[in-house]
Amino acid sequence: MTSQVAHTSPLESALYPMAPISSVFIERNEKVRDTEFPALSVGQRGVTPQLEGVAKTQTESDRKLVRAGDLVINSRSDRRGASGMARQDGSVSLVYSVMTPKSEILIAEYAHHLLRSIAFQEEFFRWGVGIVDDLWSTNFTRMSRIRIPLPPLPTQRAIADELDQVEAMIAKLDKLAGRLKELQRANLAALGRKLVAPGERVRIGFLLTKQSRSALPDDGVVTAFRDGQVALRSRRREEGFTMSLSEAGYQGVEPGDFVFHGLDGFSGAVGTSEDRGKVSPVYHVCSATPLTSERFMAWALRAMAANGFLEAYSFSVRQRSVDFRNWATFAGLPITYISVGEQLRITDHLDEVTGSIDEMLTKVAKLRELLVERCSAFIADVMNGRKVVA
Known part of the structure; x- marks a missing residue:
């Protein structure tokens, strides 16, 4: 039985x-x-x-x-x-x-x-x-x-009043997170304006050299996440990125390489790799020429995506996307050249400011999660007599 x-x-x-x-x-x-x-x-x-x-x-x-x-x-x-x-x-x-x-x-x-x-x-x-x-x-x-x-209506009202206060705190955290993200966008927008301002124009292909490294059998999959991190997929939860439907044509990536997603770069899927691994053919893996650095180019492309330049310039196969899978198309992107010294200053500034904002956003997210859990725990405690409401 x-x-x-x-x-x-x-x-x-x-x-x-x-x-x-x-x-x-x-x-x-x-x-x-x-x-x-x-x-x-x-x-x-x-x-x-x-x-x-x-x-x-x-x-x-x-x-x-x-x-x-x-x-x-x-x-x-x-x-x-x-x-x-x-x-x-x-x-x-x-x-x-x-x-x-x-x-x-x-x-x-x-x-x-x-x-x-x-x-x-x-x-x-x-x-x-x-x-x-x-x-x-x-x-x-x-x-x-x-x-x-x-519960009786007075108890329901007391529970609602208590949790309304917690929800108000959550709303303030959401507002703070929104302001922090807007500050991030403002910093990117400032760089984006520099890159399309009048001045000496140069094409991406003169600043980056496309690499064609072989993928090794034990290589893990590297992903360009939309927050600008490029790292092994196994290091993060499987959300917030796109993945190839086929394993064919994977290419090797080394730490420090510039990595750009040919279809989702407009959404921030670009950065410098933190890990050795492999990426699908939809990515461009590049090294910087002496005219620039991989770190600066990662910020530059994120800035151009943030101000809408990539969408305006690209051939789109779907709404709100870019199609830069073709290297010649990507390499032909024109930008206003900034001196190496100024590039370094901008890169260091964005690294510092964005790092601080990301740290604050992480703290805000954790506090928000705790408050959400508190709401659920409060209801359970009242329902089972562990907490009394007036």
């Missing part, structure tokens, strides 16, 4: 009754046009107005109505934490579940924090279906069976 282990939901409460989502929410499934209701985005920061210029994949009529006070969650289970309470009327794509809480038994602000908790995200994922994790979804029908703790 095969024994079965019953699943214990991380949402279970020792103090308060549990209720299925279907009994405390009403699904809203009204279709509208985004010309009638402004488009909303749902992500780690909750429900916010959609930024202008965001590509739309659906027709105007294929959107769901959202009213202020509704709870919205992405049915894609892999998009963990993409949920929250709407603060305004609007519309979202059909991939989202939109729910109106029954106000006589459920406070929207409490539901907002509960749905964004780690415990709910885990349970939401468990109820999903799909082939692989990144094609995993939990529709409203399945989600409606998830049981959530239902």
